Amino acid sequence: MLTVLSGTLEPTATYCRRSWVWLSTGSGEAVVPRTGEVVPCLGLLWITVQHRPRRWYELPHTTGTLPAYFAKKPAGVEVDQYAVEELEPEQPGTRLFALLNIHDREQGEPYRVTVGGVNRCRCLAGVCRVPSGCKHRSAVIALIEAGALEESRELVPY
Numbered sequence: 001m002l003t004v005l006s007g008t009l010e011p012t013a014t015y016c017r018r019s020w021v022w023l024s025t026g027s028g029e030a031v032v033p034r035t036g037e038v039v040p041c042l043g044l045l046w047i048t049v050q051h052r053p054r055r056w057y058e059l060p061h062t063t064g065t066l067p068a069y070f071a072k073k074p075a076g077v078e079v080d081q082y083a084v085e086e087l088e089p090e091q092p093g094t095r096l097f098a099l100l101n102i103h104d105r106e107q108g109e110p111y112r113v114t115v116g117g118v119n120r121c122r123c124l125a126g127v128c129r130v131p132s133g134c135k136h137r138s139a140v141i142a143l144i145e146a147g148a149l150e151e152s153r154e155l156v157p158y
């Protein structure tokens with residue numbers, strides 16, 4: 001069954017807008033375009049974030065001398081697409097998900113996102129405990145709340 005859901009996430013200190021789209025075809029797998037590999041997954045997750053406008057022009061040492069390029073530069077938008085798979089949790093009472101960025105060659109291993117109990121993500125922002133949190137964890141929690149990640153399958157041990 002085809003399932004498409006979408007929603008927004010709370011803005012953060014870094015991003016003024018964050019949103020997600022979920023697509024599940026029910027096939028239980030997806031192709032990773034960068035490798036051609038077929039991976040098991042519950043569905044595909046797009047996360048879009050928009051950076052807050054750059055405020056460099058407010059720094060005292062640049063006042064009045066800023067090149068027009070910077071003043072006119074639009075706030076950047078980033079879109080990432082992940083294959084999401086649920087794994088056997090490390091601790092009871094939690095759920096563990098693997099988010100594999102299917103386009104980013106820099107990401108070797110999927111980010112492991114734990115929710116319930118201590119919510120955490122093993123991405124750079126998640127490990128570093130950025131105060132505003134990471135988009136992976138926020139999106140997975142939103143997916144659970146939207147009913148996209150029902151517990152119904154045998155889980156793959158990590």
Ligand SMILES: [Zn+2]
Nearest residue numbers: 121123134136
């Ligand atoms: Zn993360």
